[in-house]
Every structure is written in structure tokens, then in C-alpha cells.
Amino acid sequence: MTAADTTTGNAGLAIEQALIFEQNTDSATGVDLAPVPHTRRKLGALERKAPIGLPGMAEPEVVRHYTRLSQKNYSIDTGFYPLGSCTMKHNPRLNEKMARLPGFAEIHPFQPVATVQGALEVTDQLAKWLTALTGMAGVAMSPAAGAHGELCGLLCIRSAHEAKGQGHRRIVLVPESAHGTNPATATLAGYQVESIPATASGHVDFAALKARLRNDVAAVMITNPNTCGLFETECIEIAAAVHAAGAYFYMDGANFNALVGRVRIADLGVDAMHINLHKTFSQPHGGGGPGAGPTVLSAALADFAPVPFVVANAGAYGVAEHVGRDAGKAAFGRMKGFQGQFGVYVRSLSYILALGIDGLRQASGDAVLNANYLRAKLSAELTPAFPGLCMHEVVFDDTWLKGTGVATLDIAKALIDEGFHPMTMYFPLVVHGALLMEPTETESKATLDQFAAALLALARRAKRGDQAEWFKAAPRLAPRRRLDETKAARKPVLRWRPVESHAGGNGGTARQAAE
Amino acid sequence: MSQLRFTKDHEWIRVDGGVAVVGITDYAQSQLGDIVFVEVPAKGKALKAGGEAAVVESVKAASEVYAPITGEVVEGNVALPDAPETVNQDAQGAGWFFKMTLGSPSELDGLMDQAAYDKYLAELKA
Amino acid sequence: MRYLPLSDANRRDMLAAVGVKSIDDLFADIPAAARAAARFELPNTQGELEVERHMSKLAAKNLPMSDAPSFLGCGNYRHHSPASLDYLIQRGEFLTAYTPYQPEIAQGTLQAIYEFQTQVTLITGMEVANASMYDGATACAEAAAMACRVTKRAKVLLSGGLHPHYRDVTSTSLRFLDIQCDALAPDPLGIEDLIGRVGQDLACVIVQTPGFFGHLNDFTALAAACHAAGALLIVAVPEPVSLGLVKPPGEMGADIVIGDGQSLATPSSFGGPGVGLFATREKFLRQMPGRLAGETTDEDGRRGWVLTLSTREQHIRREKATSNICTNSGLIALAFSIHLTLLGEKGFRHLAELNHATAVSLAEKLEGIKGVKVLPGAFFNEFAVTLPKPAAAAVDELARRCILGGVPASRFYPSYPELANVLIVAATEMNTESDIAAFAGALKEIVS
Structure with a gap:
């Protein structure tokens, strides 16, 4: 019995919370608005008449509802979040404060450009940092997230091929260890995906790649450091081979946090790379977004960047919004409404200015040190998937769990009870039962020691050999125990619906539905 | 009723009175885990040996079911979309996916029999 | 450091x-x-105060809408944001959580997504909604691609009343998928014939309500024509506040409704981030892009939520996924949901009434200026006027007088000289009577 043995189902500070629809009090509102002045109506015959069905709640109830919901979440503010390839680092509140300055928050995307010179300057300053840190010729700022940036890079590549009469190239080579967005993006760019195997050492199989580099290949997409937490040591040779074959080299920048201030990706021969501002440059993840994925481009690709982009004229900034007019004819089109993810730019620029180049370099150094320190400590019981040092994240396989009856998933769920967010599990796919951990630079040694001690204790417990049942029952102490995903998928319930009832008002039926 | 034949993609096929019944093997369902969604082809759909014929999904995996031979769909198992768990419970019986004509019966000779499939599975598990 | x-x-x-x-x-x-x-020639670390100074200086170079009467819309609207909204979304447990991949310790985010999905279906009149897209424009492109998957057709028709950024993002992404994308010319009078263009080869028609020039249209007959031809009707709603007063696309027979939740969720912020809304019919669920939260139970039988139907998504389906989207706009979706919860049925309808009334009184004031004509037709909180001179010059002059007086149509349609004098203006509950008087007064001087 792990659910609280209380009348309410609550357990002290852990309070059950009904849906807003079940708390509905008709006619209640949390916003008092001025009376509507009497005017003509210009709605034609299109007035909405039937009830919409939105629940009504007074302000205190709304504040309590969302406060209680928030308390059911794990977050970087409350604990260690070693999700591999996610770069869950501290989110300074300075960035939030800056994004809320009226001069940034209260400006409209279609004001006259003379009234938004500061906003264009923010975008330009961030763009200059990103090109300087990567050594690249240009940057397309507008992509909204990593996957969107990947698409931006591939569309630049496709446009460049078409401009050279190389439109027949329709194959994109992607290592099998890649994140799922890479093949999905290649499809959206109109390309076919072919998989490149990994070597036993966790790197791209260069020989296999080279053998496949024929004249139908448009691009190679490689994550570097890769999802095994390893730097692709043959990166420069790969780039040369890709270029010699007439293709372009896309580098997935999801793991750029390991490289900032240490190497310029232009020096690795890269043609395009997106940068996840919501990973490397501290835009908060917000339970799923928003992010931004500016895509840096080599000189060969920069002209194909989509609109809009900031143009620095003498003494004033402008914005190019139309292909073939204020933007060149080569620009491949538009990917995002308005002026890009400006609020994210403000946060990331604040973060970058706070750290500076010395701080950024120290940050990537500490990120890699923290990962290697975890690797060293955890190797006492866990089995690293690859020998040698790692970059900013470390992956273990499940060899150490063999014969225990305990799986990677069970370890993750047991960590929840210990107060830690689990690592990324079963990814990359090339590592059996993978446990991928990325501590980031914003964790102290004391936190890493606590986490390592907890995980090592769990490992020793698992290795006793008779603990499978105990692990399968984890977590016991979280707001919920393991949830039935099969049930959720077999008969999807994706929205609340009122329960039919003969008696009582809306509120009455709704409360019934809660039980 | 003829004997079962198998593909390397873990489909089974059984010829029954001039019509072939197709499903996924018990091994395939065990690898997928709890099956949550099945899409079966409609009657009349033309199938090519090795071509995509149906879809099967668990919570964490999605997979195509390929036609073992060439032919035309005679009937999809309409009970499956509402009860995908049938595939877990009885993959090689009530969990059949579709029935099809034998466009080119000699294609059956290229498929594995039970002994060959068992050997193939043993190699996979090794 | x-x-x-x-x-x-x-x-x-x-x-x-x-x-x-x-x-x-x-x-x-x-x-x-x-x-x-x-080698990097870049500045070193700075204290918090120094960064604040740097950023504040840049912010001060802008003219914010909080400092000027502003009548700007075109897909991005300024509404009042209750104080509790910003407080709640800044709670670290929401702000600094990742995507809810571990449902046992992410029930807050998951329940909020489930509530958001339900709210989106209610206001749009649709059956299912996803957990959000990047913004309205990208949601529009995703909807078009989805319609092509559903109908197995490769031709799309875009109304001239569709936001030009929605149009451009959609046509850009479809071009690379070898899908024909026919975009009609801008339609400032709302009189284009779409029904006559619906053919058997069309995957979908994409329209917008209120239209880019402000028009309200009933798309019921268009929906019927689309369905008769085996095509889908996609309706874009860039101003969701309109749904508090105007017949929703779901009641007109729309198959997919997309929109942007910015107006209720977050300040304009120069247009980003917003939040893409995406709703459709249950029968198309398997072809829908984006994340979904679904209800289930835990081992103790307690109700809870998980991300579900993820076999549609890139991390499982890879090159066969319905979309490549991963990060979406979770926090802005949460803000949208919180604002709708604060408003409730009563407040949402009231807010919409206020917007309409403010826009009607602005239209009356502008109509009183000699040479200014409000274009005919029903509207919600935004409409177009023609001026006796180029709108871009008028807007620049208004800005010099510290009034943000609408958006010239030429900003979007530079190659249509016939639209040079068209100005698109929006009014919300943020505009006071004196704002309207100042705008009308200044415009009168400028055009006379």
C-alpha cells in the first residue's frame, strides 16, 4: 500500500487536485473586466450562441490549482536533472527579468523598424556571438527549436544543390545513433534517409560512410559530440570526404554545450549546425518549450538562409522580410511567423553576456569535468558503454544488471524515490539498455556525490539478485506510481468530457465525474 | 489446411482453401510488448510480396506488417482495431491480420517452414 | 562566476x-x-548589474506599446495579462521542468496539457487537440502536410485572406515535399471565390477567421464543398479571443483548426515565442503531429496522465513520423491555459465583447475622417481602412508622434501597388477612449 491511507487521498503536502472542469462554478471568473460599452455590432450573422463549456473559477482557486499542479513536477530549480542530451542547466532569473522589460516584451513584430532598433540590435548581437563562437559565415536566426533548425540547415543544403544543378542528390546519411529528429527532418526536406552504422567504440563507421558517399548523397548529418557522449575524432576527415563527394556536412548541435569556447565548428569543416538556445544558452525548457534553434551556416550556404533576417545598414538596422526584394533571390523562403523567437534571444544574450567568453569556456570545461567525474565514480558498479574519457555526457549499458532481473527502467524509477530525476534511458539505441547522463556545469561536486552515492547503493541492491520485485514496484513515493501507458494508448482519452447526468447543475455533474 | 510458412520479418502465412491467412508470429508480438494499435488493410487492396500491408504498434514501437506474397486482400480482421490485445494473446490464431489471394503461389516456396523459422529465431537470440 | x-x-x-x-x-x-x-575576440564575464545595464539600454531604444497608443494586430495582439498568470508560469516547477517523459514526477505539466487540450477543443469546436506547436504559421504548414497524408493528394489551396506569414511558411515547407501550393492573391474585400476552385485533386483549402484584413466569413458552405470533393477544410484562427464571440470553425465543419495562442498567453515580445494551436477530428488523430497527453491510471488505480500515441512521433517513427517536432511551446501553452481558466466562460465572452465594442468605436471614429474608408464587411477586433495616401508613410508619421497606428498592408504585399493605401488596424480592451481620440486626431492631420 503506497497510496496515502487518508480520507482525501492527500498525503500532507502532497495534495490531490481535480481538473479545472471538475471545479467549475458557473458564473465564477478570475478576471473582472470593465462593462462593455453600447455600440453597433458588426458580426454579421456569425455570433457564437451555444455555451462553450469553459469552467469558471475565482482567482484564488486558479492560483491554488496551478500552484498545486506545479508541486507535482520535478524541475531543475528543485533538483538534479541528469537527462542525457537535454542539457538541463540552471536558468538564471536575470534572463526572465530582462525578457520582461517593457522595451522587449511590449514590442510588436510589425511596428515601424525605426521604433524597434533595440530589438534588431539584440538579434544582431546574439547572431554575432553565435557566428564568433562557431567561426561560421552566417546564421539563420528564425528556427524555433532544434528540429526546426535541422530543417533550416537541410533546406539550405537542398537549395544550394539545386542552384548548382545537383538537385538529383536525394540521400541523407544519418548514423544509427542519431536522435529521431534527424531522420524525421530529412524526410521533411524531401530526402531519403540511409543509416550509417557505428563502430564498437561508439563512433561513426567512417569506412562505411566513405563507401556510401556516391553522387546521390546530398548531406551527412552527424551529432558531435555524438549521443554516446564521444567526440567524433575523425570529424575533419569526414568533412573532407563529404565535400570531396560533392555533399554537405550538417552537424547536429544539440551537444554544443561541450564545445563552447573550446573549438570553432567551422574549423571542423561543418557547413551547417543548429544551436539549441534552450539547451546550451539557458532558455528554460518550460515543460516542453519554447526554444529556439538558430542555424549557423558556412559561406557556401549562407545566401540561402530564410527570411526574416536583420540587416545592419549604416547607422540603422533593417529587417529583410521578402525573398527577391529586401532579401536576396537565393533565400529559400520563410520558416517561422513574425521575427523569430525574440524572447528567447533576449534570455540567451543575457546569459551569454553574464558568462562572457571566459565563463563560457569554463562552463564547457566544468560540464565535461562533471560528466567524467560521474563516469569515474559510477564505474565502481556500473558498466560504461565505451572505454576512455567522455565529453559532456556519459553512457552506461546494462551489462551490470545482467541476471539481476532488474532493468534500466527499474533503476530509473528507483532513482525517483531517491529524489533524483532519472537519466535518459534506452537512448542511444546502439547501446543496450542505455543510461545516458548529462550533469551540466551548474551542478556542484556535492550534488554529484549525492547522486553517485544513491545510484551506487541502488546498483549494489540490484546486484543482490533477489530485489527485482522491489525495483519493479518503484517509484513508491512520487505523486504517482507507474502509470499504465498501454491503457492510455489502447483507448485514448485525450480530453475531459462532461458526464451525462439527470440531476444537478454543471458543477454537480462535474464533481461526480471526478469520483 | 496447409502448414505455416514464415518470413524473416516475422509474419506467418497459412493457406486455407485457396486463400492465405497472414499474421505476425508469437515471437514478434513478444518483442513488441503490449500491442495498442493495429491497422489492417481493406478488402481489395493489392499487395506485393515484401510490400507494406498493415501496421502494428506497441507503446514504444511501431512496425509495418509486410505481405509475405503477392495477391489481393480478401478480408481484414476487423475485430483487431478494437481489441489489439488479441495479437498478444493469440498471435498465430485469433490475432490474424488479413486474408489474401495467392497471386503467385510459388512465392510460398521461398518462405521458411516451422523448422527453418525456429532455427532462424535461435540464431537471432544467440 | x-x-x-x-x-x-x-x-x-x-x-x-x-x-x-x-x-x-x-x-x-x-x-x-x-x-x-x-581564437575568440569576445568580452569576458560581467556582473548582473552590468548585464542589466547593457540590456536595458537596448530595450530603451525601442518604442514599446505600453508607451504609445497602439493599434497593431496582423496575427499578434496586445491584451491585458492578469498578474497571477505571469506569477504562475514563473514558478520554477513549471518554468524549469523538461518535457514530461517521467510521468510519475511530471503530473503537474501533464494535467495542465490535458486541460489545455480540452480548452482548445472547446473554443474551436473540435474533437481533439495536441499539446502545442511552435506558432500559428508552423501549425498551418503542419496542417497542410497532414491533409495531404489523410487525402493522399498533393495539392493545396490557400485563401487570399490567410496571414501572409502562414502562407509563406506553408508554401515554403510544401515546396520541398513536392506538393503544389496555390496561394490566391490578397483579398482585402473578402470576396474571393473558393468554392468554385475546389476540385477532386485538392487535399485541402486553408482559410482564416477573422481573415487577414479582418473579415468574418461563414465557411459552412465551403466545408461542404470540400467534403463533397474529398478535401479537408483547414481554418486558421490567429486571434483566439474572437472565439468568445464568433461562431467557431468546428461549427462550420472544419476538419483541422490551427491558430496562435499568443494573444491570450504572452506579451507580443516582437512576435515570439507564441504557441501554435492544433485541433482536429478524432478520425484524423493518427495523422496529427505533435505531443498528446492522455488519461490513464497508476498501479494504485489513481487517475493520472501520460504522453501517449507517441508512435506518431519522431523519436519512435523516425523518418516515417508525422512531423519532426520535438520541443514545442509548452510554457506558452500553459500560460494560454491559465488565462482561459482565469477568464472562464463568462470572462472569455466578456473579453471578446469588449474587444469588438472597442473596435467598432474605433471604426466609427476613423470613418469620420475625410478620405478614410473602412472596408465593408463583418469584423471582430481588426479591420482594414483605405487612406488617401500611402499607408506606410502615414504609419511612420504616426510613429514619430508616438502612436503605433496599425500596419500598412504594403509591409506584406510590396508588389501590390493597389494595396499601398490600405492600413490594417486592431483594437483591444487595452485601447482607451483617449487612445482612440489621439489616433483619429493624428491620422486626420496626416491625411488632410
Whole structure:
């Protein structure tokens, strides 16, 4: 019995919370608005008449509802979040404060450009940092997230091929260890995906790649450091081979946090790379977004960047919004409404200015040190998937769990009870039962020691050999125990619906539905 | 009723009175885990040996079911979309996916029999 | 450096535990030549105060809508944001959580997504909604691609009343998928014939309500024509506040409704981030892009939520996924949901009434200016006027007088000289009577 043995189902500070629809009090509102002045109506015959069905709640109830919901979440503010390839680092509140300055928050995307010179300057300053840190010729700022940036890079590549009469190239080579967005993006760019195997050492199989580099290949997409937490040591040779074959080299920048201030990706021969501002440059993840994925481009690709982009004229900034007019004819089109993810730019620029180049370099150094320190400590019981040092994240396989009856998933769920967010599990796919951990630079040694001690204790417990049942029952102490995903998928319930009832008002039926 | 034949993609096929019944093997369902969604082809759909014929999904995996031979769909198992768990419970019986004509019966000779499939599975598990 | 907890002593101990001498040694796998080439002429670390000064100086170079009467719309609207909204979304447990991949410790985010999905279906009149897209324009492109998957057709028709950014993002993405995308010319009078263009080869028609020039249209007959031809009707709603007063697309027979939740969720912020809304019919669920939260139970039988139907998504389906979207706009979706919860049925309808009334009184004032004509037709909180001179010049002059007086149509349609004098203006509950008087007064002087 792990659910609280209380009348309410609550357990002290852990309070059950009904849906807003079940708390509905008709006619209640949390916003008092001025009376509507009497005017003509210009709605034609299109007035909405039937009830919409939105629940009504007074302000205190709304504040309590969302406060209680928030308390059911794990977050970087409350604990260690070693999700591999996610770069869950501290989110300074300075960035939030800056994004809320009226001069940034209260400006409209279609004001006259003379009234938004500061906003264009923010975008330009961030763009200059990103090109300087990567050594690249240009940057397309507008992509909204990593996957969107990947698409931006591939569309630049496709446009460049078409401009050279190389439109027949329709194959994109992607290592099998890649994140799922890479093949999905290649499809959206109109390309076919072919998989490149990994070597036993966790790197791209260069020989296999080279053998496949024929004249139908448009691009190679490689994550570097890769999802095994390893730097692709043959990166420069790969780039040369890709270029010699007439293709372009896309580098997935999801793991750029390991490289900032240490190497310029232009020096690795890269043609395009997106940068996840919501990973490397501290835009908060917000339970799923928003992010931004500016895509840096080599000189060969920069002209194909989509609109809009900031143009620095003498003494004033402008914005190019139309292909073939204020933007060149080569620009491949538009990917995002308005002026890009400006609020994210403000946060990331604040973060970058706070750290500076010395701080950024120290940050990537500490990120890699923290990962290697975890690797060293955890190797006492866990089995690293690859020998040698790692970059900013470390992956273990499940060899150490063999014969225990305990799986990677069970370890993750047991960590929840210990107060830690689990690592990324079963990814990359090339590592059996993978446990991928990325501590980031914003964790102290004391936190890493606590986490390592907890995980090592769990490992020793698992290795006793008779603990499978105990692990399968984890977590016991979280707001919920393991949830039935099969049930959720077999008969999807994706929205609340009122329960039919003969008696009582809306509120009455709704409360019934809660039980 | 003829004997079962198998593909390397873990489909089974059984010829029954001039019509072939197709499903996924018990091994395939065990690898997928709890099956949550099945899409079966409609009657009349033309199938090519090795071509995509149906879809099967668990919570964490999605997979195509390929036609073992060439032919035309005679009937999809309409009970499956509402009860995908049938595939877990009885993959090689009530969990059949579709029935099809034998466009080119000699294609059956290229498929594995039970002994060959068992050997193939043993190699996979090794 | 305040964001980095490791001390030099920590670093020494940790390097010893790893078995290397220096942090630089950890980077030995990066080719030495590339490391040596990495020279950066960039400034060093700064204190919080210095960063604030730098950023504040840049912010001060802008003219914010909070400092000027502003009548700007075109897909991005300024509404009042209740104080509790910003407080709630800044709670660290929402702000600094990742995507809810571990449902046992992400029930807050998951329940909020489930509530958001339900709210979106209610206001649009649709059956299912996803957890959000990047913005309205990208949601529009996703909807068009989905319609092509559903109908197995490769031709799309875009109304001239569709936001030009929605149009451009959609046509850009479809071009690379070899889908024909026919975009009709801008339609300032709302009179284009779409029904006559619906053919058997069309995957979908994409329209917008209120239209880009402000028009309200009933798309019921268009929906019927689309369905008769086996095509889908996609309706874009860039101003969701309109749904508090105007017949929703779901009641008109729309198959997919997309929109942007910015107006209720977040300040304009120069247009980003917003939040893409995406709703459709249950029968198309398997072809829908984006994340979904669904209800289930835990081992103790308690109700809870998980991300579900993820076999549609890139992390499982890879090159066969319905979309490549991963990160979406979760926090802005939460803000949208919180604002709708605060408003409730009563407040949402009231807010919409206020917007309409304010816009009607603005239209009456502008109509009183000699040479200014409000274009005919029903509207919600935005409409177009023609001026006796180019609208861009008028807007620039208004800005010099510290009034943000609408958006010239030429900003979007530079190659349509017939639209040079068209100005698109929006009014919300933020506009006072004196704002309207100041705008009308200044415009009168400028055009006379």
C-alpha cells in the first residue's frame, strides 16, 4: 500500500487536485473586466450562441490549482536533472527579468523598424556571438527549436544543390545513433534517409560512410559530440570526404554545450549546425518549450538562409522580410511567423553576456569535468558503454544488471524515490539498455556525490539478485506510481468530457465525474 | 489446411482453401510488448510480396506488417482495431491480420517452414 | 562566476578522480589543430548589474506599446495579462521542468496539457487537440502536410485572406515535399471565390477567421464543398479571443483548426515565442503531429496522465513520423491555459465583447475622417481602412508622434501597388477612449 491511507487521498503536502472542469462554478471568473460599452455590432450573422463549456473559477482557486499542479513536477530549480542530451542547466532569473522589460516584451513584430532598433540590435548581437563562437559565415536566426533548425540547415543544403544543378542528390546519411529528429527532418526536406552504422567504440563507421558517399548523397548529418557522449575524432576527415563527394556536412548541435569556447565548428569543416538556445544558452525548457534553434551556416550556404533576417545598414538596422526584394533571390523562403523567437534571444544574450567568453569556456570545461567525474565514480558498479574519457555526457549499458532481473527502467524509477530525476534511458539505441547522463556545469561536486552515492547503493541492491520485485514496484513515493501507458494508448482519452447526468447543475455533474 | 510458412520479418502465412491467412508470429508480438494499435488493410487492396500491408504498434514501437506474397486482400480482421490485445494473446490464431489471394503461389516456396523459422529465431537470440 | 558552483579545489579533486591533469586534457579527442585555431575576440564575464545595464539600454531604444497608443494586430495582439498568470508560469516547477517523459514526477505539466487540450477543443469546436506547436504559421504548414497524408493528394489551396506569414511558411515547407501550393492573391474585400476552385485533386483549402484584413466569413458552405470533393477544410484562427464571440470553425465543419495562442498567453515580445494551436477530428488523430497527453491510471488505480500515441512521433517513427517536432511551446501553452481558466466562460465572452465594442468605436471614429474608408464587411477586433495616401508613410508619421497606428498592408504585399493605401488596424480592451481620440486626431492631420 503506497497510496496515502487518508480520507482525501492527500498525503500532507502532497495534495490531490481535480481538473479545472471538475471545479467549475458557473458564473465564477478570475478576471473582472470593465462593462462593455453600447455600440453597433458588426458580426454579421456569425455570433457564437451555444455555451462553450469553459469552467469558471475565482482567482484564488486558479492560483491554488496551478500552484498545486506545479508541486507535482520535478524541475531543475528543485533538483538534479541528469537527462542525457537535454542539457538541463540552471536558468538564471536575470534572463526572465530582462525578457520582461517593457522595451522587449511590449514590442510588436510589425511596428515601424525605426521604433524597434533595440530589438534588431539584440538579434544582431546574439547572431554575432553565435557566428564568433562557431567561426561560421552566417546564421539563420528564425528556427524555433532544434528540429526546426535541422530543417533550416537541410533546406539550405537542398537549395544550394539545386542552384548548382545537383538537385538529383536525394540521400541523407544519418548514423544509427542519431536522435529521431534527424531522420524525421530529412524526410521533411524531401530526402531519403540511409543509416550509417557505428563502430564498437561508439563512433561513426567512417569506412562505411566513405563507401556510401556516391553522387546521390546530398548531406551527412552527424551529432558531435555524438549521443554516446564521444567526440567524433575523425570529424575533419569526414568533412573532407563529404565535400570531396560533392555533399554537405550538417552537424547536429544539440551537444554544443561541450564545445563552447573550446573549438570553432567551422574549423571542423561543418557547413551547417543548429544551436539549441534552450539547451546550451539557458532558455528554460518550460515543460516542453519554447526554444529556439538558430542555424549557423558556412559561406557556401549562407545566401540561402530564410527570411526574416536583420540587416545592419549604416547607422540603422533593417529587417529583410521578402525573398527577391529586401532579401536576396537565393533565400529559400520563410520558416517561422513574425521575427523569430525574440524572447528567447533576449534570455540567451543575457546569459551569454553574464558568462562572457571566459565563463563560457569554463562552463564547457566544468560540464565535461562533471560528466567524467560521474563516469569515474559510477564505474565502481556500473558498466560504461565505451572505454576512455567522455565529453559532456556519459553512457552506461546494462551489462551490470545482467541476471539481476532488474532493468534500466527499474533503476530509473528507483532513482525517483531517491529524489533524483532519472537519466535518459534506452537512448542511444546502439547501446543496450542505455543510461545516458548529462550533469551540466551548474551542478556542484556535492550534488554529484549525492547522486553517485544513491545510484551506487541502488546498483549494489540490484546486484543482490533477489530485489527485482522491489525495483519493479518503484517509484513508491512520487505523486504517482507507474502509470499504465498501454491503457492510455489502447483507448485514448485525450480530453475531459462532461458526464451525462439527470440531476444537478454543471458543477454537480462535474464533481461526480471526478469520483 | 496447409502448414505455416514464415518470413524473416516475422509474419506467418497459412493457406486455407485457396486463400492465405497472414499474421505476425508469437515471437514478434513478444518483442513488441503490449500491442495498442493495429491497422489492417481493406478488402481489395493489392499487395506485393515484401510490400507494406498493415501496421502494428506497441507503446514504444511501431512496425509495418509486410505481405509475405503477392495477391489481393480478401478480408481484414476487423475485430483487431478494437481489441489489439488479441495479437498478444493469440498471435498465430485469433490475432490474424488479413486474408489474401495467392497471386503467385510459388512465392510460398521461398518462405521458411516451422523448422527453418525456429532455427532462424535461435540464431537471432544467440 | 556565479553560475558555476565548482571551486578550484573541487576541480583539482575531480580531475584526480578522473585521472587527468587539467580540464584541457579532457578535450584531447578534439583535433589539436582545431583547438589551437580557436581564437575568440569576445568580452569576458560581467556582473548582473552590468548585464542589466547593457540590456536595458537596448530595450530603451525601442518604442514599446505600453508607451504609445497602439493599434497593431496582423496575427499578434496586445491584451491585458492578469498578474497571477505571469506569477504562475514563473514558478520554477513549471518554468524549469523538461518535457514530461517521467510521468510519475511530471503530473503537474501533464494535467495542465490535458486541460489545455480540452480548452482548445472547446473554443474551436473540435474533437481533439495536441499539446502545442511552435506558432500559428508552423501549425498551418503542419496542417497542410497532414491533409495531404489523410487525402493522399498533393495539392493545396490557400485563401487570399490567410496571414501572409502562414502562407509563406506553408508554401515554403510544401515546396520541398513536392506538393503544389496555390496561394490566391490578397483579398482585402473578402470576396474571393473558393468554392468554385475546389476540385477532386485538392487535399485541402486553408482559410482564416477573422481573415487577414479582418473579415468574418461563414465557411459552412465551403466545408461542404470540400467534403463533397474529398478535401479537408483547414481554418486558421490567429486571434483566439474572437472565439468568445464568433461562431467557431468546428461549427462550420472544419476538419483541422490551427491558430496562435499568443494573444491570450504572452506579451507580443516582437512576435515570439507564441504557441501554435492544433485541433482536429478524432478520425484524423493518427495523422496529427505533435505531443498528446492522455488519461490513464497508476498501479494504485489513481487517475493520472501520460504522453501517449507517441508512435506518431519522431523519436519512435523516425523518418516515417508525422512531423519532426520535438520541443514545442509548452510554457506558452500553459500560460494560454491559465488565462482561459482565469477568464472562464463568462470572462472569455466578456473579453471578446469588449474587444469588438472597442473596435467598432474605433471604426466609427476613423470613418469620420475625410478620405478614410473602412472596408465593408463583418469584423471582430481588426479591420482594414483605405487612406488617401500611402499607408506606410502615414504609419511612420504616426510613429514619430508616438502612436503605433496599425500596419500598412504594403509591409506584406510590396508588389501590390493597389494595396499601398490600405492600413490594417486592431483594437483591444487595452485601447482607451483617449487612445482612440489621439489616433483619429493624428491620422486626420496626416491625411488632410
